[in-house]
Amino acid sequence: MKETYRFQHKHILGIEQLSVADIFNILDTANSFKEISNRPIKKVPTLKGKTIINFFFEPSTRTRLSFEIAAKRMSADTFNIAASTSSAKKGETLIDTARNLEAMAPDIIILRHGSSGAPGLLARHIDASIINAGDGTHEHPSQALLDIMTVREHKGAIEGLKIAIIGDIAHSRVAHSDILGFSKLGAEVRVAGPATFMPPHLDTLGAQVFDSVEEAITDVDVVMALRIQQERQNDPLIPSLREYAQFYGINKSLLQHARPDVLIMHPGPINRGVEMNPDVADGKGSVILEQVTNGVAVRMALLYLVMGQEGGRGRS
Amino acid sequence: MTVIKQKTKTTVLQNGRTIDPTRNMDVIGDLWIEDGVIVPAGEKLPEDCQLFDLDGKWLVPGLIDMHVHLREPGEEYKETVESGTRAAAAGGFTAVACMPNTRPVNDCASVTEFILEAAKRKGSARVYPVGAISAGSQGSGLAGYGELKAAGAVAVTDDGLPVIDSQLMRRAMEYAGSHDLLVMSHSEEIALSRNGSMNEGVVSTRLGLRGIPVAAEAIMVYREIALAELTGQRTHIAHVSTAAAADLIAQAKARGVRVTAETTPHYFTLTEEAVGDYNTNAKMNPPLRTESDRQAIRKGLQDGTFDAIATDHAPHSVLEKELEFDRAANGIIGLETSLPLSLALVRDGVIDAMRMVELMSSSPARILKVPGGALAAGSVADVTVIDPEKEFVFTKESILSRGKNSPFLDWELKGKAVLTIMGGQITHNELQ
Numbered sequence: 001m002k003e004t005y006r007f008q009h010k011h012i013l014g015i016e017q018l019s020v021a022d023i024f025n026i027l028d029t030a031n032s033f034k035e036i037s038n039r040p041i042k043k044v045p046t047l048k049g050k051t052i053i054n055f056f057f058e059p060s061t062r063t064r065l066s067f068e069i070a071a072k073r074m075s076a077d078t079f080n081i082a083a084s085t086s087s088a089k090k091g092e093t094l095i096d097t098a099r100n101l102e103a104m105a106p107d108i109i110i111l112r113h114g115s116s117g118a119p120g121l122l123a124r125h126i127d128a129s130i131i132n133a134g135d136g137t138h139e140h141p142s143q144a145l146l147d148i149m150t151v152r153e154h155k156g157a158i159e160g161l162k163i164a165i166i167g168d169i170a171h172s173r174v175a176h177s178d179i180l181g182f183s184k185l186g187a188e189v190r191v192a193g194p195a196t197f198m199p200p201h202l203d204t205l206g207a208q209v210f211d212s213v214e215e216a217i218t219d220v221d222v223v224m225a226l227r228i229q230q231e232r233q234n235d236p237l238i239p240s241l242r243e244y245a246q247f248y249g250i251n252k253s254l255l256q257h258a259r260p261d262v263l264i265m266h267p268g269p270i271n272r273g274v275e276m277n278p279d280v281a282d283g284k285g286s287v288i289l290e291q292v293t294n295g296v297a298v299r300m301a302l303l304y305l306v307m308g309q310e311g312g313r314g315r316s
Numbered sequence: 317m318t319v320i321k322q323k324t325k326t327t328v329l330q331n332g333r334t335i336d337p338t339r340n341m342d343v344i345g346d347l348w349i350e351d352g353v354i355v356p357a358g359e360k361l362p363e364d365c366q367l368f369d370l371d372g373k374w375l376v377p378g379l380i381d382m383h384v385h386l387r388e389p390g391e392e393y394k395e396t397v398e399s400g401t402r403a404a405a406a407g408g409f410t411a412v413a414c415m416p417n418t419r420p421v422n423d424c425a426s427v428t429e430f431i432l433e434a435a436k437r438k439g440s441a442r443v444y445p446v447g448a449i450s451a452g453s454q455g456s457g458l459a460g461y462g463e464l465k466a467a468g469a470v471a472v473t474d475d476g477l478p479v480i481d482s483q484l485m486r487r488a489m490e491y492a493g494s495h496d497l498l499v500m501s502h503s504e505e506i507a508l509s510r511n512g513s514m515n516e517g518v519v520s521t522r523l524g525l526r527g528i529p530v531a532a533e534a535i536m537v538y539r540e541i542a543l544a545e546l547t548g549q550r551t552h553i554a555h556v557s558t559a560a561a562a563d564l565i566a567q568a569k570a571r572g573v574r575v576t577a578e579t580t581p582h583y584f585t586l587t588e589e590a591v592g593d594y595n596t597n598a599k600m601n602p603p604l605r606t607e608s609d610r611q612a613i614r615k616g617l618q619d620g621t622f623d624a625i626a627t628d629h630a631p632h633s634v635l636e637k638e639l640e641f642d643r644a645a646n647g648i649i650g651l652e653t654s655l656p657l658s659l660a661l662v663r664d665g666v667i668d669a670m671r672m673v674e675l676m677s678s679s680p681a682r683i684l685k686v687p688g689g690a691l692a693a694g695s696v697a698d699v700t701v702i703d704p705e706k707e708f709v710f711t712k713e714s715i716l717s718r719g720k721n722s723p724f725l726d727w728e729l730k731g732k733a734v735l736t737i738m739g740g741q742i743t744h745n746e747l748q
Contacts, residue, residue: 016522093635093638093639094639094640095638095639113640115640115641115642115643116523116524116525116594116640116641116642117523117524117525117593117594117640117641118640120593120594121594121638121639121640121641135524136524136525136642137524137525137526138523138524138525139524173524176524199520199521199527200516200517200518200520200521200527201517201518201521202521204518204521204522205521205522233510233511234510
C-alpha cells in the first residue's frame with residue numbers, strides 16, 4: 001500500500017491521530033532534513049513566503065526555539081507571541097485571539113497551551129494549520145516524534161524494544177505522547193513511579209505499570225526519566241524531592257538491570273540529582289542532546305508535511 | 317409562549333390514556349377541567365366547551381422538574397424566568413423548582429419574591445424558588461429560612477457548590493426542619509474534585525484531563541445520609557451520577573432514613589464517552605460516568621432508589637462553552653429533552669409508563685409538598701398530554717431555552733409533550 005500513501009493531516013494535534021505510516025513518513029522526512037542543519041548555510045527555500053506564528057501560552061525555551069529554528073531553516077517568516085504579551089491577559093478568549101491572528105493570514109500556528117484539547121479547539125475555528133507544541137497534560141507530539149527518531153537512529157527499529165518511562169506520568173504530556181507513539185510502533189512500554197503519578201487505566205494507552213523502578217527497567221533498551229515537580233495545584237504528590245530521588249531517581253546501580261546498551265533519555269529540563277543522577281545524564285548511553293538536535297529536524301518535517309503539496313492555506 | 321387567557325369554560329380531554337400514579341390508575345378516559353381545577357366528568361359534553369380528542373395519547377399529571385436553573389436575576393443572557401418556563405412548557409412541564417445560584421443568590425425573601433413576580437407576569441409554568449442553605453451560598457452561616465419559606469421558597473440548597481462544613485449542614489437540616497423546608501444536597505467532596513473537569517477514568521486519561529473520582533460524590537452522599545440520620549430531617553440528594561451513591565441511598569432508605577434522591581436523563585442516557593473530543597456540551601458537574609454507573613442509575617429508577625427524574629437544566633451561552641474544556645462552564649440544558657429520554661426508558665422496558673409519571677410528576681410534588689402530580693377530581697388542573705410515538709430531531713433552532721448547550725443536539729428523539737395545561741390554561745399546544 002506504500003504507493004497509495006499520502007500524508008493527509010492538515011493539523012498535528014497528537015500522536016493519537018497519526019498512523020504508523022504517518023509516523024514513519026515524518027521520521028523519514030526528518031532524516032532527509034537533518035543534513036541541512038550541518039551545512040555552512042543552514043537554509044532551504046522550501047517554506048519561503050509562509051507565515052508561521054509561535055503562539056505560546058506557557059513559558060518554553062527549547063520547544064519554542066526549536067520550532068523557530070526549524071521554520072527559519074525552511075525560510076518561513078516566524079513570529080512569536082507569548083501569553084504575557086498577548087490579549088489573553090485582557091480576558092480575550094482563545095478563539096477570539098486566534099480569529100484575530102487568522103485575519104493576518106498565517107499558514108501555521110504552533111500552539112502551546114495549558115488546557116488539554118486547546119489545539120483542537122483552535123483547529124475547529126480557524127483555517128491555518130495547527131501544530132500542537134504541548135497542550136495541558138494531553139499530548140506533545142513533536143517531542144514524542146523526536147524521541148522515536150532518536151531511538152530509531154540508535155536501535156534501527158522500534159518494534160520489539162522495551163522502553164521504560166519513569167516519573168510523573170499523570171502530569172506529563174510527553175509521557176502520554178511517547179506511550180502512544182512507541183506502543184503504536186510495536187515497542188513494549190513500561191512506566192514506573194509512585195501511584196500518585198499514575199493516571200487510571202494507563203493500559204488503555206498502551207503502557208504497563210510497575211511499582212518498582214528496578215523491575216520496570218530490567219532488560220529495557222531505553223530509559224526515559226521525566227522532570228519532577230513536588231506539588232501541582234496544591235496537590236501533594238510526593239513528600240520531597242530528596243525522597244523521590246532516593247526511591248525513583250535513575251542512578252548507575254539501577255541501570256545495571258537494564259540492557260548494557262541502554263539509551264538514556266530525558267525531555268528536559270533536567271533536575272539533576274532528582275530524577276536522574278548527573279553521572280547518568282552525562283554518561284554512556286545518554287542521548288539527551290541528540291534529542292534536542294533531532295527536535296529541529298522533526299519540526300522541519302512537520303512544518304513541511306502540514307503545508308503539503310498545495311501549500312497550506314485554503315486546503316480542507 | 318405566554319399563557320393564553322380564556323373565559324372560564326369547560327375543557328374536555330377525551331380518550332386519553334389516563335395515567336395517575338397516586339391512584340394507580342392507567343385507563344382510557346376523559347378529563348374535565350373547570351376554573352383551573354379537575355372536575356368529575358359529566359354525563360354529556362357541556363355546550364361551548366373546549367374539546368380535545370386525544371385518540372389514545374397519554375394524559376398525565378403535569379410534569380414537575382425539581383431541579384432547574386432559570387438564571388434570573390442576574391444572568392438573563394443565559395435564561396430568564398420567561399424563556400426557561402417556555403422551554404419547560406414545551407417539554408411538558410407545568411412546574412419547575414429553580415436553584416438559588418443566581419446573582420444575587422436567592423438567600424432572602426426579596427429575591428424569592430422577585431422570581432415569583434417574574435413567574436406571575438411572564439411565566440408559562442409554576443415556579444418554585446429554592447433558597448440558599450447559607451447566606452450568599454458562601455458556606456458559613458444560615459440563610460433566613462423563615463423569611464424564604466414565607467416568601468414562597470419550597471426548599472434550600474447551595475446547589476452548584478457543596479456545603480463543605482459538616483456542622484453547617486447539620487444545622488441547616490435541623491433549622492430547615494423547623495420551617496418544614498426540604499434540604500437539597502449538591503453532594504461533592506471538593507478536595508477530591510477540585511480542578512477536575514470530567515469523570516476520572518479511561519477517557520480522562522486519554523484526553524489528559526484532570527478527573528473527578530466517583531468517591532467525590534459517594535463520600536458526600538454518605539455524609540448527608542449520616543446527618544439526615546442524626547437530625548431525623550428529610551434530605552434530598554440532587555443529581556446522583558454514580559452507582560456508589562445509588563447504593564448508599566438504597567441502603568439508607570432500607571433502614572428508614574428520610575432521604576430522597578433524583579437523577580437526570582443525562583446520567584441514565586450517556587457515559588463519559590460522550591465527552592469524545594473535548595465536547596463542552598457533555599461537561600457538567602457531577603460528570604458523566606461509566607457504563608456500569610449508567611446501568612446502576614437505570615436500575616435505581618426501576619427499584620425505587622430514585623424518587624425523581626430532574627434535569628439540572630443549566631443554560632449557558634457560547635461565552636461559557638466555546639472555550640478550552642477545562643475552562644468551560646459545567647452544565648447542560650434539559651427541559652426540552654427530558655421527556656423523550658425518559659420515554660426511551662419505558663420503551664427499553666426499564667420502567668413502565670406509570671413509574672415514569674411517578675418519577676416526573678407525582679413524586680416531585682410529594683417531595684416538594686406542592687400541588688399537582690395527580691388527576692383526581694379536585695386536583696389542580698396541571699396536565700400534560702404526551703404523544704409517545706411522535707418523532708422529532710432536536711435541533712439548535714428548535715430550542716426555546718436561551719441556552720443551546722445540549723449533548724443531544726441533532727439526536728432523533730421519540731415521544732413529545734403535545735399539549736401542556738397549567739392551572740387550566742394552555743401553555744403549549746402542538747396537538748391541533
